[in-house]
Amino acid sequence: MSPLPWLLVILAACCVESYKVLVVFPFPGKSHAILGDGVVRLLLKAGHEVTYITPILNKKPPPNLHQIDVTDNYQMFVNNKDMINIAQFFKVKQQMTIKSLFDFMFQMHKMTFNNPNVQRLCKDPKQHFDVIIGEWMFNDLYSLFSTIFQAPFIWVSTVDPHWMALQLIDQSTNPAYTADIQSNSIPPFTFYERVQQLVYQIVGYGLKKFYAAKYEQEIIELVKPLIQYRGHEVPDFEELRYNSSLMLGNSHVSMGSAMALPQNYKPIAGYHIETDIKPLPEDLQKLMDNAKHGVIYFSMGSNLKSRDFPDEVKMGLVRLFGELKQTVLWKFEEVLPGAPSNLKFLQWAPQASILAHPNCILFITHGGLLSTTETVHFGKPIIGIPVFADQFINVERAVKNGFATKVDLDFNMVEDLRVAITEMINNPSFTKRVKELSFIYHHRPVSPGAELVHWVEHVVKTQGAPHLRSPALDVPFYQKTYLDLAAVLLATIYVVFATLKFICKRFLCSRGKISSKNKKNN
Structure with a gap:
């Protein structure tokens, strides 16, 4: 047999760049694991080495997959057993509030970082990654992994584009024509619905800014020793949370609406669906x-x-x-x-x-x-x-x-x-x-799976894809909303008004004196 085919295979293998990727999908739910498994499957197929933080383990993992067991996270559902019980929803017609959602997610994040297997991974000096991919679930704390391993970070948003997620890479969406993820209203909104969406966003922002801050600090203190153990400085978390390279979104215009999205948001809905459908039993x-x-x-x-x-x-x-x-x-x-x-x-x-x-x-x-x-x-x-x-x-x-x-x-x-x-x-x-x-x-230029792999590799090859970073992240809120201009205009109006008032007062006062003098002379 000619050695030429084998030589070509070897040369092709040498030309393929293999990256080490950390994938963080520790939510204890099958649907979330399906999305995490999809990311892992596509990266493995592309020839990359993947370390996977997951609560659902592959019993026969391939050689280039290393699983970090966080099955203890299922304790979350034991502690919150009514959360997914249909019978409970027949009794109480009430959705989970954003506050209770924050509480649940912080518990899960804390369990993940506290897990002995995750601690071992973070302390292992031999562990280095080219890029980290983490699931966004109403919390930004997985971005801490990028500091631990000094690698660029990519979010995977498992929900349709959401203002709380998009603000990590650009800015919040306009509630006048964009629905909150927990809403049951879709645009175009009535006046009441438009006000309701604004309230959702204001309350969510307030809870995240003030209520969630203490929980975030608690987990940051938990992670600090892991960062310091590897000889890195602990960054300001407010800067770190906005330092991700990209967001891969489980969305597509065919199922949602034509939203204005930043350059570093890539809609790849359907990537979890395998191209070769398995035969039925x-x-x-x-x-x-x-x-x-x-x-x-x-x-x-x-x-x-x-x-x-x-x-x-x-x-x-x-x-x-x-x-x-x-x-x-x-x-x-x-x-x-x-x-x-x-x-x-x-x-x-x-x-x-x-x-x-x-x-x-x-x-x-x-x-x-x-x-x-x-x-x-x-x-x-x-x-x-x-x-x-x-x-x-x-x-x-x-x-x-x-x-x-x-x-x-x-x-x-x-x-x-x-x-x-x-x-x-x-x-x-x-x-x-x-x-x-x-x-x-x-009808897309490439399949969502191919696009996922392309953008992950792009982030690595461009050292974090800084060219995709939105300038909105570097502009303070008061400048985005022109509050400084409003302040200048108000100050100018005040000065003009005060000056006119002073002039009028002096003018009227002088006129009054002249009038009084004339009367006296008469």
Whole structure:
């Protein structure tokens, strides 16, 4: 055999630059792990060496993947068990407040930095990285890793562009036409909604600036010894938080709106979806192939459990699905008795493979951003049943974009769902619209995965991509809002007014004296 092919392979391998990357995705949730796994998978495929801080471990990691175990972070959900319990949302119609969200995230960040495995990683003098990629979750503290390892930092925003995240690389969005992530309103806003968005932003900024500061300082004090241990100076955190190189966003205009975004924000929604869709299990493949009237897929995501629905709602849904001529796949943690023949329970559902099947005609979902991304990717209309966090605004956007119907999570949801299913199946405009958006989603110069790898490598090759840094980060708030100009104008007006008042007073006073003198002479 000719040695030429082997020589070419060796030469090609030598030409590939391999970087050492630290990926920080320690949130104890499957959906977040999917996004973290997507980053890792793409970087490994590109030939880079990855160290991965994660609560969900790969049992057979490849040679160039080093996992840092933070499974202890799951204790967060043990301590906050009602946070993702559907039954609780039937009792209390209230979303998590921004304050409670801050509290939860700070607990998780503290657990991550306190984890012995993370401490060992940070203290190991042999550990060096070319770039660090961290998940932004309503907290900026993972940027401390860039100081520990003296490497450029990239944020991954797992939600649609959010003012609190964007201010780290540019400036906050205008609340007059940009919705807060916890809102259920979408632009154009009414007067009340516009005021509401402004209040959301002011309250969020105030809480982050004053309430969150003490928690941030607590964790900074925790991390200080790690920075000093490696012989580095502890930076001012206010400067550090705005020193990231780039933000990779799990967003795309096909699912949101055409926002004004800075140069160092790169929308790469869908990067977590593998290009080669895995085949369905044989029994599921046969079931979907033989579904003459199509398949309806129902899933409340990876964190919410269908078993937590109240019994009357569960049984009502079973009866409803039994009335349909379509085959229904329900991601459920157990098998309910008395299920009709057209209803199949799936404890584990290969969601991408199900949505990719041509016989899947409708997706009933909680409205998580991964699910709404996948439905546009595969061109399937949805019925959204939002429960908490960004699910409300994700579903509202889908409704506005014309490929979804919303059903509220309450005791009337079975009847509301019956109406929604009938409407979605009998109205082809929903499918037509999502196919149009799917074309827009796919019609990109390169795939989102290729773009992710490109920008990570770009940051390393340009030593932090300072050319993408927004000048807005170097302009104080009072200058951005022209408060200094307002102060000068007010001072000028005051001086002019005071001068005129003084002149008038002197003039009137002198006139008064002249008048009095004339009267006296007369």
